Amino acid sequence: MSSDKGRGSWASKTEFILSCLGYAIGIGNVWRFPYLCYRNGGGAFLVPYxxxxxxxxxxxxxxxxxLGQFSxxxxxxxxxIAPLLKGAGLAIVVINYICTSYYNVIIAYPLLFLWKSARSQLPWENCQNDWNTPKCMELNAGAHTQLLMNNSLLGPSERWRTPADEFFHKEILQISDGIDTPGGIVWPLFVANVVAWVVIYTCIINGVESVGKVVYFTATFPFxxxxxxxxxxxxxPGAADGIQFYIMPKWDQLSNMKVWADAAVQIFFSxxxxxxxxxxxxSYNQFKNNTKLDAILIPIVNCGTSIFAGFVVFSVLGxxxxxTGLPVSAVAAGGPGLAxxxxPEAIGxxxxxxxxxxxxxxxxxxLGVDTMFVQTEAIxxxxLDVYPWLRAxxxxxxxxxxxxxxxxxxxxxxRGGLYLLQLFDWYSASISVILVCIVEVVIVGWIYGVGNFARDIGFMIxxxxxxxxxxxxxxTTPIILTFIFFTTIIYNTEVRYDGVAYPGWAIALGWTSCLISMICIPGYAAYKLITSKGSILERIKANLKPVDWGPSDDLQRTLWKSHVEMNYEM
Structure with a gap:
């Protein structure tokens, strides 16, 4: 019998796998990977990836x-498992709290598009709408397409815009000139945000019991x-050209360190x-669940979905x-611009x-709500794990x-919300999440001991x-994570959106949102050392030893302790 009866568990292994797939396969699989692949050598990018x-x-x-299933x-x-580094767990909560808040607005965008799409003509098919400007240009096979290709040479206010571009920025976002001019609330977007949060709350109201049922639909229907x-x-027609552009190998790109860095970062964040x-x-799994099979299956399906999504995207871009007569390179984009x-321009x-x-x-x-389920439930x-008396x-x-x-x-x-969203997306988690993972692998590999951890897993499965x-x-993993950590810092440029530069105070705010979570790790370690007794070395050793570590199930904990005594020393 578990010592933690009120925590709950998955009703079946299928619920766990679907939840993991829904969490890992998100909007980034559609709007980030295809663009990265074509930009970094096409099919050749799959080698480092x-x-x-x-x-x-x-x-x-x-x-x-x-870690989750065993404990x-x-x-x-x-x-x-290493109390001195518990600050990494606090950092996770801070990261999730900040990022989940703005991420929900991203999944509100599709709701507005769905609402606007239910009419006789898509509102982004032409430039004859109230929100269109004189710079709006409909895509067609003609001389005007050359102007669109030269947009990169123009300033943000001088660029020609497609109807879909102006629909997204002028109608959906009603976007301002920059982050320093936030403007008022865009009420349709506000309502869509409320609806999205109501959906999230309704689906996670009973924790894994309700999430486990919802994911049967939300995790499978996107496929x-x-x-x-x-x-x-x-x-x-033209699909083959788009697909060829997407996967055509450019082997010379493999000598570019940035390509390897992009591959590592994409795997990590995906x-x-x-x-x-x-x-x-x-942590909601049955204790004896075969985690090895899950850990191989889910990442492979996730990466396969990213590659498959590239065919979906680039066939339509072709x-x-x-x-229109525009080359594929001129219409390909990444991030929110693609989605x-x-x-949408191509769909029109x-x-x-x-x-x-x-x-x-x-x-x-x-795809968005599945990720939200997991991140919100993690918070x-x-x-509830720290304060179990609150479970009632x-x-x-x-x-x-x-x-x-x-x-x-x-x-x-x-009206300036997308600039703020881009700022948090750029800085809040890009470095701090990697640091958390480095802490995890250092704990397992070097502090608790990889031999001890392997022993625990062997007992569990x-x-x-x-x-x-x-x-x-x-x-291997600590070395690659260190590589990702430093390349992320090295290649991190100052945030921009649609060619608009951010002021210094905004960039400082972005870095602050990152440091707030990262400081939890050394901050909590300092607190533990200050409040402990003995010399500094004794305090460090004492706080790096596991405390109350082991299975949460009483029977399994008893059996595990016997297993430890017979095989190894803790």
């Missing part, structure tokens, strides 16, 4: 799943939509380690190129554009958490841990 998956992505995913606890209390869009895309979500989801400008050229628009934006919404579970009021804790993050997200629903995992956790 898959290599990083094997050397870093899968081992790190397996490590976090094992049966969330991303803060799991650091009982159905993706398959439908793929069939539609590859049957279009799988989602360091955010606490993986640890938290695994059609767009065919229809909310370029792809298809027969039955309303159908394809609704399917695409429903897919984006579902709530962390609070879990619904109120959930409501309070969602409402407080909703209040924080309101700032991103103003009744299978020996192969040398591949041991070498990865002790050497």
């Amino acid at each position: 898959l290599l990083m998956l094997v050397l870093c992505g899968i081992p790190l995913f397996f490590l976090e799943v094992c 049966g606890t969330g991303c803060v209390t799991v650091f009982k 159905v939509i993706l398959a439908v869009l793929f069939v539609r895309g590859v049957t279009l 799988l989602g380690p360091g955010w606490g979500g993986i640890i938290n989801m695994a 059609y767009m190129s065919h229809q 909310f400008v370029t792809y 050229m298809l027969p039955l554009p309303q159908l394809w628009a609704c399917l695409f934006f429903l897919m984006l919404f579902l 709530i579970s962390s609070v 009021s879990k619904r109120w804790i959930t409501l309070g958490s969602c409402f407080s993050m909703f209040l924080l997200s309101i700032s991103c629903t103003t 009744d299978r020996p841990v192969e040398r591949y995992w041991i070498v990865s956790w002790k050497y």
Whole structure:
């Protein structure tokens, strides 16, 4: 019998796998990976990408799943394994709180597009709307396309804009001139944000019991939509040109260190380690679940989905190129520009554009809410694990958490909200999440001991841990994470959006949002050392030893202790 009866668990292994897939497969698989692939050598990019998956992505995913499942606890209390570094768990909560607040506004965008798409003509098909400016230019095969290609030479206010560009920025966002002119609240966006938060709260109100049921739809239906869009895309004229542009190998790019850095960063952020979500989801597993199979299957499906999404995106961009006369390189984009400008523009050229628009934006919404489920639940579970007496009021804790993050997200629903969102996205988690993962692998590989951890996993899954995992956790993964950490800093340029530079105070705010979480790690360590007794060396050693570490299930804990005594010394 578990010593923590009120915590809950997955009703089946399927719920855990679907939740992990929904968490790992997000909007970034659609708007980031395809662009990175074409920009970094096409098919050649798959070499560093898959290599990083094997050397870093899968081992790190397996490590976090094992930490959560073995301890049966969330991303803060799991650091009982090395109490001095519990600040990494606090950093995770801070990162999630900041990022989840603004991320919800991103999934509000598809809701507005869905609402606007339900009409006889898509509102971004032409320049005859109230929000259009004299700089609006409809895409067609003609001399005007050359002007669009020269946009990079013009300032933000001088550029020619497509109808979809102006629809997104002028109608959906009603965007201001910069972050220093926030303007008022954009009320349709505010309402969409409220609706998104209500959906999130309704789905996680009962924790894993409700999330486990919802993911049967939210985690699987995007694959159905993706398959439908793929069939539609590859049957279009010009699709082959777009796909060729996407995957054509440029082998000379492999000598560029930036390509390897992009591959490592994409694997890292695509799988989602360091955010606490993986640890938290695994903590609800049955203790004897075979984590090894899960940790291999889920990252492979995630990466396969990213590659497949590239075919979906670039087949339609090839059609767009065919229809307008613009080269594929001129229409390809990454980030929000791909999801909310370029792809909608291409959809507008298809027969039955309303159908394809609704399917695409429903897919984006579902991809987003799956990630939100996990990140929000990670915050709530962390609070309840630290203060288990609050579990009787879990619904109120959930409501309070969602409402407080909703209040924080309101700032991103103003006319300058996208600038603020871009700022947080650029700085808040890009470095701090990597640092959290470095702390995790150092704890397992060098402090608790990779041999001890392998022993624990072997006891848990009744299978020996192969040398591949041991070498990865002790050497390979820490080295690659260190590489990612420093390359992220080196290649981190000052944030911009649509050519608009940010003022110094905004950049300082961005770095502050990053440092707030990172400071938790040394800050908590200093607190533990100050409040402990003995010499500095004695305090450090005492606080690096595991405290109350082991399975949360009483029976398994007893058996594990006997296993430890028979095999190794703690």
